[in-house]
Amino acid sequence: MKNSLHTLLKLTNFELERLSKFLFTLMGLTLLINLAGYIYTPTQYMGRINEYLTQNSATADEAVKAFGHFSFYTVTNTLWIGGPIALGISGLLFYSVFIWYREWFGKNTFAYRLLMLPVSRMTLYFSKFIVIFIGIFSLIATQMVSLFIGYPIVSAIIESPYFRELSLIESIQMNPLFLFFFPLDFGYFVIVNGVGFVVLLVLFTVILMERSFGVKGIVLGIVYSLIALAAVLLPLFLPDLLNNRYLLYGSELMIIETILLTTVGVLSLFMSRHLINKKITV
Amino acid sequence: MIELKNVHKSFGRKQVLNGISFTANKGEITCLVGVNGVGKTTILNAIMNLTPVKKGEITIDGETMSPAMYNKVAFIPDVAIMLPQMTVHEAMDFMKDYYSSWNCKRAKEIVRFFRLNMTDRISDLSKGNQAKVNLLMGLALDVDYVLMDEPFSGIDIFTREQITDVFSSRLVEDRGVLITTHEIQDIEHLLDKVVLLDDGVIYKEFNAEEMRETEGKSVVDVMREVYNG
Amino acid sequence: MSKYIKSISLLLFITASLTGFGLYKAQASSPHPELKIVTSEGKPEHIEPIQTLGFVSDSQMPTQSSTVKLENGDFSYFEDLPFLQRLDFSFDPKINDLINDHRSFMRGKSRLPEHYTETEQHIIYTGMESDLHWNHHSSNQMIIAVLDKGSEKEETYSVSLGASGPFYSIRATSIDYPLLSVVVEDFSSSDAAETLVYTFDIENPAEGVTNVVNLTEETERNARIRLGLHYDNTERFITFQTVRQTAVSNYDYTEEISGYYAYDTQAHEVIDIQSFEDIETLLFTDNDTLYVGKALNEAIELYQIDLTGEEMSLISTIEMASPSILHETENYNGLFNQNLSILDGKFYAYGYEYTEDIGRPLFQVTDIETQETLFQGTIEPKDTSKRESTTINLFELQIDPENN
Numbered sequence: 001m002k003n004s005l006h007t008l009l010k011l012t013n014f015e016l017e018r019l020s021k022f023l024f025t026l027m028g029l030t031l032l033i034n035l036a037g038y039i040y041t042p043t044q045y046m047g048r049i050n051e052y053l054t055q056n057s058a059t060a061d062e063a064v065k066a067f068g069h070f071s072f073y074t075v076t077n078t079l080w081i082g083g084p085i086a087l088g089i090s091g092l093l094f095y096s097v098f099i100w101y102r103e104w105f106g107k108n109t110f111a112y113r114l115l116m117l118p119v120s121r122m123t124l125y126f127s128k129f130i131v132i133f134i135g136i137f138s139l140i141a142t143q144m145v146s147l148f149i150g151y152p153i154v155s156a157i158i159e160s161p162y163f164r165e166l167s168l169i170e171s172i173q174m175n176p177l178f179l180f181f182f183p184l185d186f187g188y189f190v191i192v193n194g195v196g197f198v199v200l201l202v203l204f205t206v207i208l209m210e211r212s213f214g215v216k217g218i219v220l221g222i223v224y225s226l227i228a229l230a231a232v233l234l235p236l237f238l239p240d241l242l243n244n245r246y247l248l249y250g251s252e253l254m255i256i257e258t259i260l261l262t263t264v265g266v267l268s269l270f271m272s273r274h275l276i277n278k279k280i281t282v
Numbered sequence: 283m284i285e286l287k288n289v290h291k292s293f294g295r296k297q298v299l300n301g302i303s304f305t306a307n308k309g310e311i312t313c314l315v316g317v318n319g320v321g322k323t324t325i326l327n328a329i330m331n332l333t334p335v336k337k338g339e340i341t342i343d344g345e346t347m348s349p350a351m352y353n354k355v356a357f358i359p360d361v362a363i364m365l366p367q368m369t370v371h372e373a374m375d376f377m378k379d380y381y382s383s384w385n386c387k388r389a390k391e392i393v394r395f396f397r398l399n400m401t402d403r404i405s406d407l408s409k410g411n412q413a414k415v416n417l418l419m420g421l422a423l424d425v426d427y428v429l430m431d432e433p434f435s436g437i438d439i440f441t442r443e444q445i446t447d448v449f450s451s452r453l454v455e456d457r458g459v460l461i462t463t464h465e466i467q468d469i470e471h472l473l474d475k476v477v478l479l480d481d482g483v484i485y486k487e488f489n490a491e492e493m494r495e496t497e498g499k500s501v502v503d504v505m506r507e508v509y510n511g
Numbered sequence: 512m513s514k515y516i517k518s519i520s521l522l523l524f525i526t527a528s529l530t531g532f533g534l535y536k537a538q539a540s541s542p543h544p545e546l547k548i549v550t551s552e553g554k555p556e557h558i559e560p561i562q563t564l565g566f567v568s569d570s571q572m573p574t575q576s577s578t579v580k581l582e583n584g585d586f587s588y589f590e591d592l593p594f595l596q597r598l599d600f601s602f603d604p605k606i607n608d609l610i611n612d613h614r615s616f617m618r619g620k621s622r623l624p625e626h627y628t629e630t631e632q633h634i635i636y637t638g639m640e641s642d643l644h645w646n647h648h649s650s651n652q653m654i655i656a657v658l659d660k661g662s663e664k665e666e667t668y669s670v671s672l673g674a675s676g677p678f679y680s681i682r683a684t685s686i687d688y689p690l691l692s693v694v695v696e697d698f699s700s701s702d703a704a705e706t707l708v709y710t711f712d713i714e715n716p717a718e719g720v721t722n723v724v725n726l727t728e729e730t731e732r733n734a735r736i737r738l739g740l741h742y743d744n745t746e747r748f749i750t751f752q753t754v755r756q757t758a759v760s761n762y763d764y765t766e767e768i769s770g771y772y773a774y775d776t777q778a779h780e781v782i783d784i785q786s787f788e789d790i791e792t793l794l795f796t797d798n799d800t801l802y803v804g805k806a807l808n809e810a811i812e813l814y815q816i817d818l819t820g821e822e823m824s825l826i827s828t829i830e831m832a833s834p835s836i837l838h839e840t841e842n843y844n845g846l847f848n849q850n851l852s853i854l855d856g857k858f859y860a861y862g863y864e865y866t867e868d869i870g871r872p873l874f875q876v877t878d879i880e881t882q883e884t885l886f887q888g889t890i891e892p893k894d895t896s897k898r899e900s901t902t903i904n905l906f907e908l909q910i911d912p913e914n915n
Contacts, residue, residue: 187594
């Protein structure tokens with residue numbers, strides 16, 4: 001047990017090393033694009049205010065009436081923040097596929113080495129899985145840190161009559177994007193991560209199916225993911241199937257959803273174990 | 283002893299192995315020969331659990347393949363299997379990290395034997411040197427069996443000579459070696475057993491030396507008989 | 512060790528950021544503005560029977576809005592409820608209370624407050640099958656479920672209403688135990704819906720439902736019937752108005768109230784009530800009494816009326832906290848007087864008090880006998896300077912008879 005944990009640690013570290021360049025690029029891009037937003041958006045607002053003031057010889061109050069107050073929320077609601085988040089999600093989704101296929105394609109076939117390591121092949125699987133989650137959380141942490149850096153920058157650029165005193169946490173809580181990615185609401189955070197967890201497990205299973213059975217595996221993978229999708233969407237249709245919208249309470253549907261997600265997750269895990277141990281081919 | 287019993291394998295509709303049974307013993311060099319596509323690599327992959335077989339049984343010293351067995355059997359495929367961005371040194375470190383059977387002393391000996399530069403990146407190496415790195419990764423393991431897939435394919439004559447020397451060196455001494463190759467003439471004199479494959483079945487299994495002594499035929503002669511006639 | 516430096520740094524970075532964020536969030540205040548009840552007259556405890564739900568929003572930040580609940584004089588935000596409780600939350604205070612107290616009974620039953628009546632001993636649910644799922648849209652089956660609050664025993668009856676095929680909608684229910692009165696809108700007639708009153712004897716369920724009165728026939732065939740909103744549903748009378756709708760274009764119509772009535776659930780009769788000329792007439796009921804109100808500019812003259820609907824006697828003149836309450840009388844969901852009602856001798860009213868374009872919910876509770884203002888006040892953000900653009904809009908209101 002201790003030995004396999006140590007191997008998992010080593011392999012995870014190895015996989016993380018391989019991810020690091022890509023991850024650091026994503027983290028860097030997030031910080032850079034965010035920073036540009038922290039500077040550009042308020043500067044542009046102040047530019048408009050100043051132009052209005054000089055052209056109309058207006059007072060600050062009049063300018064506020066014309067353009068509204070500026071708060072940190074205004075910045076968090078722009079593509080300067082949303083863009084890197086979307087980039088991070090798509091980047092890691094791409095990497096989740098790439099993390100397997102890179103072992104087969106190209107001049108070198110590292111899959112041989114990995115599959116011939118004297119460790120349980122599931123250790124290999126888990127190391128890849130954990131690394132994706134470390135990637136996700138690294139980006140979340142980067143976004144958090146970035147907001148802490150951005151708040152004083154925005155406050156410094158916007159002159160006080162135009163700045164709407166909204167604390168950082170208020171600005172964050174107002175943005176629905178952060179509700180899903182930040183631990184603002186425990187329930188949402190668990191659900192979002194739980195769904196992400198299961199999606200990744202299913203994706204890995206589909207990839208292993210393809211790596212095991214080729215084209216037949218792709219068809220099998222699509223069928224499996226559709227079945228998994230139907231299973232986890234069942235609670236949405238359950239009230240219709242029962243012909244009564246009120247037979248189950250929302251919380252009960254959520255518990256059923258959790259059980260289904262867990263089932264799909266565990267099933268995917270077992271399937272992956274079977275595939276990687278018995279069916280995979282180099 | 284590596285033992286294959288009635289092994290079947292197909293790719294789609296194509297039956298590649300059709301009831302293959304043979305043994306490869308420790309302390310012997312066994313060679314799988316056959317034309318391209320006859321299933322030689324598939325057999326090695328199947329032994330290493332790198333491709334599943336449809337039917338049949340494969341055991342190594344009576345046990346089926348498990349992760350722990352990778353410390354007992356080494357496989358040297360004919361493609362580079364370490365990350366190209368690794369240096370030779372890093373590749374060795376990687377092996378040391380995961381294989382309890384990794385023998386550092388022997389690894390260094392092999393590096394010297396092949397005259398490899400430890401700081402070179404694998405991607406910068408010539409094909410011949412990449413093949414040497416592959417051999418290094420397999421031969422530096424204290425294993426009972428070594429499986430080699432086409433160790434001479436696509437490499438220059440000098441490297442080939444160097445690799446041939448491996449077979450007569452103590453690097454393979456006492457081990458069971460299972461090798462597939464086209465370039466049979468270079469190592470023919472070193473072989474103990476030859477397994478001739480044709481059309482998914484074993485056409486002939488014989489002792490190379492006995493064949494030479496009793497029938498006066500080389501392995502290539504036998505191959506010629508099979509594939510030309 | 513140096514091999515692990517990147518991994519350790521990343522993990523430390525993640526842990527530090529998440530912990531830091533968690534600590535920051537824990538010490539930071541809620542994003543929802545704290546609200547307070549500002550009492551300008553009377554005592555704040557008199558607002559306790561009022562349960563209300565409202566939207567708290569900010570004109571400066573349109574994406575931020577939250578739902579606030581006022582119950583027993585305390586405010587709580589929907590967003591602050593535990594995750595699973597939020598999923599079971601009903602945006603109707605009465606239904607919400609019923610779910611909290613009788614979760615098992617409420618399972619599989621519709622979520623419309625008018626489908627529930629409550630006595631000290633029983634809760635009675637009356638709903639159509641069509642209220643449960645669109646698959647049953649043409650069902651004529653009415654389900655009546657009675658919960659004995661003492662024994663927690665539930666009896667369910669399924670009774671047929673007329674022919675199947677048309678759509679039936681239960682508009683109101685009222686209980687004079689064991690007699691249940693159900694006001695049903697029947698869409699079987701092709702030209703216009705008819706409103707019928709059915710009775711059901713809970714103690715003699717075998718007799719089924721009896722159609723006692725056709726309110727449409729008793730009043731005005733071509734008018735719509737709009738019911739008075741009652742919070743108790745144990746009152747003897749069900750008040751209603753007839754409304755004539757005249758189309759002015761394909762998309763618009765005008766309305767005119769053509770009559771005021773009350774259905775007597777004991778005598779099974781419709782009482783025609785005289786309205787005031789050229790002045791708005793308000794209609795109330797409380798326990799066994801019927802009232803009409805004359806909506807003056809800043810007060811209501813409240814008259815008690817006899818069972819013929821003709822004799823009326825002035826019993827009270829209630830000064831309104833703001834004239835806007837009277838002119839904001841709300842009519843939606845086919846109901847009237849949503850913001851004015853009388854419950855056990857207390858007159859409840861709510862509206863909005865406007866200061867500098869911002870409306871604040873305004874409540875008034877007056878004893879109709881003594882004309883004493885028991886409570887008058889508004890709901891406002893605690894920190895008005897920071898929350899000057901915060902608006903509070905009430906969207907559901909219920910007066911809890913048990914708490915009154």
